[in-house]
Amino acid sequence: MPDFSLTPEQESLRDLARKFARTEMAPHAAECDRTSRFPEEIYRKAFDLGLLNLNVPAEYGGSGLGLFDQCLIVEELAYGCGGMTTTVIANCLALEPILLDGSPEQKDRFLKPFCAEYHLAAFALTEPSGGSDPGTMRTLARREGDHYVLSGEKCFISNAPQASLLLVFANVDPSLRHKGVTAFVVARSAEGVTVGPDEEKMGHRASSTATIRFDDVRVPASDRLGAEGTGFSLAMRTLDQTRTPIGALATGIAQAALDHAASYSLKRETFGKPISEHQAIQIKLANMAQAVHAARLLTWRAAWMIDRGQKGTLESSIAKCYASDAAFDVADEAIQTFGGYGYMREYPVEKLLRDAKLTQIYEGANEIQRIVIARELLRGYG
Amino acid sequence: MTGPTLVVGEVHDGGLSDATKEAVGFAQSVSGKENVVGFLAGSSSRAPAAGFGRCGVARTFVAEDPRLDGAVGAVVAHLVASAADSLGADLVVVGGSTFGRDLVARLGVRWSAAVATGVTSLSRTGAALEVRRPVFGGRATETRQLEGAHAAVAIRPHASAAPPESPGETALTAVSVEGIPPLLWAPQRLGVKVVPRGAGPSLTDASIVVSGGRGIRAAENFRLIDELAASLDAAVGASRAVTDAGWRPENYQVGQTGKQVSPQLYVAVGISGAIQHLMGMISSRVIVAINSDPSAPIFKVADYGLVADLFQVVPALTQEIRRARGQ
Amino acid sequence: MEIVVCVKPVPDAETRLRTAPDGTTLDIEAVKFVLAGYDESAVEQALLLREANPGSKVHVVSAGPPPRTEEVLRASLALGCDLATWVETPPGVAPDPVSAARALARAVSAVPHDLVLCGKNAGDDEAGVVPGALAELLGVPDFSAVLDLRWDAGAARLRFQRNTEAGVESWEAPLPCVVALQQAWNDPRTAKLPAILKSRRLPIAKVSPEAAAPTVGTTRPTKFELPPPRTGAKLIEFKTPEEAAQKLVKVLKEEAKVFP
Numbered sequence: 001m002p003d004f005s006l007t008p009e010q011e012s013l014r015d016l017a018r019k020f021a022r023t024e025m026a027p028h029a030a031e032c033d034r035t036s037r038f039p040e041e042i043y044r045k046a047f048d049l050g051l052l053n054l055n056v057p058a059e060y061g062g063s064g065l066g067l068f069d070q071c072l073i074v075e076e077l078a079y080g081c082g083g084m085t086t087t088v089i090a091n092c093l094a095l096e097p098i099l100l101d102g103s104p105e106q107k108d109r110f111l112k113p114f115c116a117e118y119h120l121a122a123f124a125l126t127e128p129s130g131g132s133d134p135g136t137m138r139t140l141a142r143r144e145g146d147h148y149v150l151s152g153e154k155c156f157i158s159n160a161p162q163a164s165l166l167l168v169f170a171n172v173d174p175s176l177r178h179k180g181v182t183a184f185v186v187a188r189s190a191e192g193v194t195v196g197p198d199e200e201k202m203g204h205r206a207s208s209t210a211t212i213r214f215d216d217v218r219v220p221a222s223d224r225l226g227a228e229g230t231g232f233s234l235a236m237r238t239l240d241q242t243r244t245p246i247g248a249l250a251t252g253i254a255q256a257a258l259d260h261a262a263s264y265s266l267k268r269e270t271f272g273k274p275i276s277e278h279q280a281i282q283i284k285l286a287n288m289a290q291a292v293h294a295a296r297l298l299t300w301r302a303a304w305m306i307d308r309g310q311k312g313t314l315e316s317s318i319a320k321c322y323a324s325d326a327a328f329d330v331a332d333e334a335i336q337t338f339g340g341y342g343y344m345r346e347y348p349v350e351k352l353l354r355d356a357k358l359t360q361i362y363e364g365a366n367e368i369q370r371i372v373i374a375r376e377l378l379r380g381y382g
Numbered sequence: 383m384t385g386p387t388l389v390v391g392e393v394h395d396g397g398l399s400d401a402t403k404e405a406v407g408f409a410q411s412v413s414g415k416e417n418v419v420g421f422l423a424g425s426s427s428r429a430p431a432a433g434f435g436r437c438g439v440a441r442t443f444v445a446e447d448p449r450l451d452g453a454v455g456a457v458v459a460h461l462v463a464s465a466a467d468s469l470g471a472d473l474v475v476v477g478g479s480t481f482g483r484d485l486v487a488r489l490g491v492r493w494s495a496a497v498a499t500g501v502t503s504l505s506r507t508g509a510a511l512e513v514r515r516p517v518f519g520g521r522a523t524e525t526r527q528l529e530g531a532h533a534a535v536a537i538r539p540h541a542s543a544a545p546p547e548s549p550g551e552t553a554l555t556a557v558s559v560e561g562i563p564p565l566l567w568a569p570q571r572l573g574v575k576v577v578p579r580g581a582g583p584s585l586t587d588a589s590i591v592v593s594g595g596r597g598i599r600a601a602e603n604f605r606l607i608d609e610l611a612a613s614l615d616a617a618v619g620a621s622r623a624v625t626d627a628g629w630r631p632e633n634y635q636v637g638q639t640g641k642q643v644s645p646q647l648y649v650a651v652g653i654s655g656a657i658q659h660l661m662g663m664i665s666s667r668v669i670v671a672i673n674s675d676p677s678a679p680i681f682k683v684a685d686y687g688l689v690a691d692l693f694q695v696v697p698a699l700t701q702e703i704r705r706a707r708g709q
Numbered sequence: 710m711e712i713v714v715c716v717k718p719v720p721d722a723e724t725r726l727r728t729a730p731d732g733t734t735l736d737i738e739a740v741k742f743v744l745a746g747y748d749e750s751a752v753e754q755a756l757l758l759r760e761a762n763p764g765s766k767v768h769v770v771s772a773g774p775p776p777r778t779e780e781v782l783r784a785s786l787a788l789g790c791d792l793a794t795w796v797e798t799p800p801g802v803a804p805d806p807v808s809a810a811r812a813l814a815r816a817v818s819a820v821p822h823d824l825v826l827c828g829k830n831a832g833d834d835e836a837g838v839v840p841g842a843l844a845e846l847l848g849v850p851d852f853s854a855v856l857d858l859r860w861d862a863g864a865a866r867l868r869f870q871r872n873t874e875a876g877v878e879s880w881e882a883p884l885p886c887v888v889a890l891q892q893a894w895n896d897p898r899t900a901k902l903p904a905i906l907k908s909r910r911l912p913i914a915k916v917s918p919e920a921a922a923p924t925v926g927t928t929r930p931t932k933f934e935l936p937p938p939r940t941g942a943k944l945i946e947f948k949t950p951e952e953a954a955q956k957l958v959k960v961l962k963e964e965a966k967v968f969p
Contacts, residue, residue, distance in 0.1 A: 009779060012787070012905045019899065050902025063902045267677050399874070447915060454850040454882075455841065480854050480873045487841025488851075490807040493925040497807060499836050512931070517834050518880075522726050522735070524834070525932035532926065569850050569882035576876040587874070590969060614969055633872075639746060647967040668965045670957065671942055680942075685940030686960055694950040702954035706962075707969070 004056040004300075010072055013065070017073040020051060021080025021379050029081035031207035033351050036198070038162065039206055043087060051077070055092045055099065055241075060107060061115030062095075067241065068303040071248035075296070076253025082355035083206035085249050087120070089242065090158035090207070093363075094121035094167040096238045101226035110185055114165055122188075123162035124154040124212055125235055125288035132368050134169065134235060135178030139214060141170035146221050148172070148184065150192075150214040156362075160195045164188050169235055172228045181184040181231035185223045192217035199372035203354030204317070239364055240313055242305060247299035247319035250359040254292045257327070257334035257352045261285060264338055275337070282339060288330045295323035321369035324359035331356045384506065385472035387413040388443075390421045390422040390462055391434065392481050396421075398433035400587070401477025403544030406437045409475040410545060412504050419443065420552060421465055423458050428554060434550035437545045443469075445557040452571030455481065457562050459488035465557055466493060472532060473511070478539035489534035496528035499536040519642065519661035539587070540644065585636065588617030590647045591663070593636055595621035597673060597692055599651020601629040606696045607651060613703040619643065619663075621653045637662035648653050652692050655680025672696065710765040710860060710884075711821035714755045715813055715843070716785055717803075718742040718777035719833040726935055734802050734933050735833070742777035744784045747828025750898040751890055755826050756789050756857060756898070762860055768820055772796035772812035772918070773803050779913060787900035787908035794820065794914040805833070805928045810842035816916045818847060823884040824867065829854070829891055840889035851887035852880065858888060 006014065006089035024045055032039050046052045056062020065073070070092070076354045077084045077085040098110050114121070139152025150170050160166075166186040175181035186193065196211035226234060262285055275281045302315035331353035335342035342349045360366045387409045391402035394705045409418045412436050420434035420442035427444045434442045443465045450457070462485065466474055474489060476482030483499045488503075490497040509529040513535060528535075585591060592614065594607035604624070611618045619636040620629070636643055637659045648666035653659060655678055657669070663669070664683060671684035672692050681687045688695055720726075720740045727736040744752070752769065759765040769785040771778045775797060796812040798804050804812065817825060822903040825847070830837035839855070844851030856877075858869045863882075871878040872891050901906075945960065947953035962968040 007904065008776070008783075009909050012784070012909075013902065016902060016905060048901065049899060058903065058906075063906075065902075114805065394875070401874075453851070454845065456850050459845065480871075483837050484841045484851070484853050487806075487838040488845045489812075490838060490842045490926055491810070492844035496926050496928045497836075497838055497842075498928060499838060513928075518726055518735075519835070520719075521936070523934045523936070524734075524930055525934070526928045527931050528928050530926045547932050563848075565848075566850055569852070569880060569886070572879040572881060574876045574878050584874070590967070647961070647965070654793070655955070657777060661722065668944075668961075668967045670961070681944070683939050684942035684959065685939075685965065687944045687954050688947070689944060690947070690950070690953055693947050695953050698950035698954040699957060706958050 006072070010069060010210035013069055014072045014076055016049065017051060017076035018079070020046065020049060020151040021077050025077065025080030025084050028304040029084070029206065030348065030351070032081070033083065034345070036200065036205040038198070038208050039084065039127075040162070042084060043120070044118050044163045046088060050071060052088055052091060053095065054088070056095055056111055056115055060111035061297070062111070063332070066307040067244055068300065068307050071245055071299055071303045074245045074248040075252040075255070078249040079256045081206055082253050082352070083204035083247060085252070086158055086204045087359075089245050089249065090123060092245070093238065093242045094123040094159070094163070094165065096241050097225055097234050098185065100237055100241075101124070101183065101230065101234050106185070106225065110165065110196050115311045118222050119165065120159045120163045121165040121167065122157050124157050124160075124166050124168045124213075126154060126156050128155050132365055134181065135232065137169065137171055137181065139168070139170040140174065141172045141182055141184065141219070143172060148219045148221060148224065150184065150186070150217040150219055153211060153213050155211045156209055157212050158207055158209055160212050161198055161208045165333040166212065169231050176229065178232040179229050181235070182228045183225040183231040183234050184219050185225065186217060186219055190217050190219070202350065202357060204358050227233050238317065240311065241306065243316040243320045243363060244299060244302045244312070246359055246363045247295065247302065247316070247323035250323035250356065251292065251295040251299055252355050253352055253359070254295055254323070254327040254330040255363050257331040257349060258292050261288065261337040261347050281337060284333050288333050291326035291330050295319075314373060317369045317372045319374070320364065321366045321373065324356070324366060326354065326360055384413050384417055387418050387473040387475055388421055388462070388466050388469060388471045389418055389439070390458070390474060390476045390482070390485060392479060393422065393424045393427065393430045396493045397430050399477060399479065400544065401479045401482065401539060403433070403437060404481070404540065404542045405475050405477040405537055406434070406439060408504070408542035410438065412475075412506070415629045416440070419469055419471070421462055423450050423461055423557070425449075431552060431554060433526065435550040436547045438548070438550055439552050441555065442552045443555050443557050445559055447559045449567060450559070454566055454569050456488060456566045457559075458652065459485055459492050460562055460566070461557050461559065463489060465492040466532075474534040476534070476536045478537050478541065486534040486536045488519040489618045493532050493534065494530065495532040495534040496530045497534045498526055498528065498585060500538045502534050502538050502541045504535060509708045516665050521661070521664060532574035536649050538644070540646075542587070583615070585619055585634070585641050585643055588643070589645050590614045590616035590649075591619050591636070591643050591645045591666070592616045592649045592651065592686065593621060593653060593663070594624055594651050595653030595659075596623040598629070599626065601627075603693070604629050606692070610649070610651070610696055610703070613700045613707070613709065616649075621659050646666040650680050650684070651696060653680055654678045655683060710758065710762050711768065711823045712755045712765060713760055713768045713770055713817050713820065713822045713825045714748070714785070714790065715825065715827045715839065716748040716752065716769055716771050716781050717745050717811070717831045718773060718781040719745040719831045722746070722832065728933050728935060732932060733797050733930050735803075742780065744781045745828055745831045747830060747832070747890065750895055751826045751828045752785050752788050752790065753895045753897040754890055757895065758824070758858070758860060762862065766791045768792040768794065770794045770796070770813055770816045772798060772809045772816070774798050774800045782913055783908045783911075784900065786911050787904045789897060789904070792914070793911070794916055796916045796918050798918055802930070806836045806838035807842045808927055810839045810846060812918045813839065813843055814846035815918065817843070819916060823938040825885070825887040827887065827889045829889055837889070840887050844887035847885070847887065849885050849887060850882060851889065852882065854891045855888050856891045858890070
């Protein structure tokens with residue numbers, strides 16, 4: 001990666017996302033956070049501009065972007081609002097399994113109509129019994145002729161209330177444990193699918209999160225992705241792809257926090273001078289800047305590697321883990337820089353801390369990331 | 383040796399426009415009173431041309447033809463170029479108006495002139511002419527050298543004062559409108575509607591502007607701005623937030639995508655000072671900001687500020703101004 | 710209708726202005742150049758006219774140095790323009806307005822042009838000179854400060870209004886002509902992501918500028934000055950609104966000398 005500059009094309013993509021984030025998302029971020037409103041009109045605008053189905057190839061009507069370009073866009077969007085960006089990447093996350101393991105016929109059948117108009121998808125893996133341990137899932141898929149019958153419950157599913165397409169992982173044979181997990185594309189409108197109420201969350205309140213119950217939902221076998229028992233591997237390969245954009249999302253939140261803190265420090269005066277002239281604040285800002293730069297570059301490198309066909313598990317785990325921890329720390333220090341004002345909801349920084357927290361938990365909690373990092377690392381020494 | 387300077391005027395309300403008088407003042411200070419010659423074209427230009435005499439301009443070219451009032455700028459450029467040539471002029475000066483700017487643009491080609499618009503000052507160093515003008519919405523000033531034998535300059539509104547008026551005659555020289563290509567007479571001006579502006583001068587002409595922003599909170603509160611403006615005989619402006627919300631029509635908007643104003647005094651009420659707005663008013667001579675938020679960016683660019691609740695201070699200010707002006 | 714739109718790359722509105730080392734111009738190192746704001750409106754107007762008059766084409770033209778001029782042409786293509794032509798001038802500072810008009814005239818006169826659209830002025834030098842000079846070179850009328858532009862195919866007339874100091878003028882004119890739009894009174898569309906990607910592969914025709922630059926009728930920047938930094942508002946202290954009002958009026962009268 002000798003050349004760190006962006007191509008003019010990449011600059012145009014980044015500018016598009018930046019303009020959308022600053023003019024369409026940011027002005028509504030505080031209101032959506034306060035009222036926990038899902039701003040469908042903003043997501044529709046994102047769809048219109050090609051900012052929703054980022055990972056779906058152009059032949060199916062998506063934007064067909066590589067991972068690096070997706071990360072450029074995701075960071076800019078997250079600068080505008082972390083919650084709204086979660087809606088976008090949760091959508092991409094749900095479509096990724098179809099891209100990885102869908103047959104050509106399935107890709108055509110699912111993706112083309114999905115991308116032709118505004119739609120949202122949801123990735124249903126997590127269960128009340130286990131998020132970090134999907135091998136123990138209790139949602140079952142019982143084979144009946146040319147159908148499967150799904151029963152169970154998924155929780156904390158982003159986009160669930162608004163999704164038209166669900167990517168559901170269920171076990172066809174619990175005795176096989178994770179080797180029985182299978183992936184299915186399920187229509188939200190299918191009989192037996194019930195979505196619970198939108199959860200009241202600490203942050204990302206412009207995104208919806210809910211429980212989905214499957215009560216004997218009949219799913220055609222032709223809607224199964226890949227062979228039975230390949231679902232766990234598919235889920236892991238999916239997360240290998242989508243982990244890096246979380247690093248970008250966290251970087252966007254961290255950059256916003258740094259910008260707020262730095263510009264505030266130039267205006268706010270204490271003891272006769274702007275606080276930016278006090279060493280305590282300068283050291284804080286320096287640490288924050290280091291963290292933001294590092295988060296971005298780790299994310300960029302992981303994305304670059306994966307775009308080149310490398311697995312990038314170690315690098316993407318490091319990027320996600322580092323960037324999300326950095327976002328939380330930078331947001332924390334930003335609040336501290338603002339002092340009392342930082343604690344007031346009227347000012348934009350406390351939202352950033354609440355939004356940063358989720359990035360340490362979802363898409364693979366940071367504890368799991370560290371285990372993955374250790375495992376990948378030690379492999380090299382074994 | 384300075385050659386003659388031709389000042390091209392516009393008719394407004396039967397006389398010379400204020401912009402024209404400013405152009406005369408500018409030309410006289412740059413070229414010397416004796417070198418300034420006037421030019422006026424219109425359906426009836428002889429009578430308004432007397433205004434040049436009262437400004438101390440001894441000679442004026444007049445082109446009179448019923449078609450000239452609704453004529454395109456290209457026609458006037460034809461007439462001005464030949465008048466300038468017959469005079470042996472080396473400089474044409476026009477007032478700060480749409481007409482003025484368009485005319486010098488045409489003269490840049492037709493008269494092979496070095497052109498500059500929005501000019502705030504012009505100096506001669508030997509044979510060379512140098513102009514200064516604001517750029518980037520008034521955030522910077524550039525100096526340009528005008529190269530060549532001819533120069534055509536449109537000044538910025540209020541860049542110069544009009545000369546004091548005194549009785550005086552100007553000798554008229556008729557200019558023929560023969561030889562104008564027929565295709566330039568083809569466009570038709572069908573009518574002119576004076577836009578109802580409520581009390582007060584137009585935004586771009588006014589020497590005082592009072593603008594209201596998002597801090598006004600509701601359409602019905604905007605009357606506080608109207609009343610303050612009326613007390614100062616000022617024009618009323620608005621930030622983009624106000625026009626986007628529909629509290630005032632778009633022609634009130636001061637800003638990068640609205641009107642750019644350069645009044646002597648700009649009063650920003652309940653306006654935060656986003657760069658979009660600043661670019662519309664930053665070149666105002668004096669800026670006063672009234673805002674309850676002490677960290678609003680407007681206070682960085684204002685000359686005077688009141689960190690105050692506008693709903694309390696603006697009515698008090700209106701009253702105090704009326705008292706001070708004996709209204 | 711064959712519509713030509715003239716566009717210019719200008720520094721982004723948020724650019725921090727700095728003087729170049731030689732003191733004559735803006736320091737363009739690290740400046741982000743974008744399609745001028747009024748030009749976006751002109752492109753939008755052209756696209757709207759194309760939609761209203763099926764069979765029309767929009768040809769975007771720009772005269773200026775690499776790489777920024779190519780970038781705004783691509784941005785215009787991404788918005789939906791059909792064709793693009795670039796008159797490439799030497800790298801660095803852009804040509805002065807009349808020289809730019811001469812370069813544009815070379816490109817415009819080489820293609821079909823019924824209507825030539827320009828923005829009100831560019832956001833940098835704000836000269837507003839190109840439309841008039843270009844029209845003079847093309848030998849056609851020009852109209853500035855135009856709002857509400859429509860093509861009346863039946864009468865073969867362009868119908869529009871002009872917002873001038875006299876008021877709002879109503880006009881009709883035959884083609885060809887040059888029109889400079891008043892301001893951003895339409896809502897420019899945003900280029901969609903697929904169009905942005907596609908625009909990188911579209912061809913841009915090249916036209917060379919005049920071989921010898923004319924030596925008469927040009928201007929040259931010699932100094933670029935930033936105003937002394939505004940030190941911020943003098944805040945007026947007060948206890949009551951009445952006191953605030955009295956103090957402000959006094960200051961405007963005696964210190965600022967702007968009281969009417």
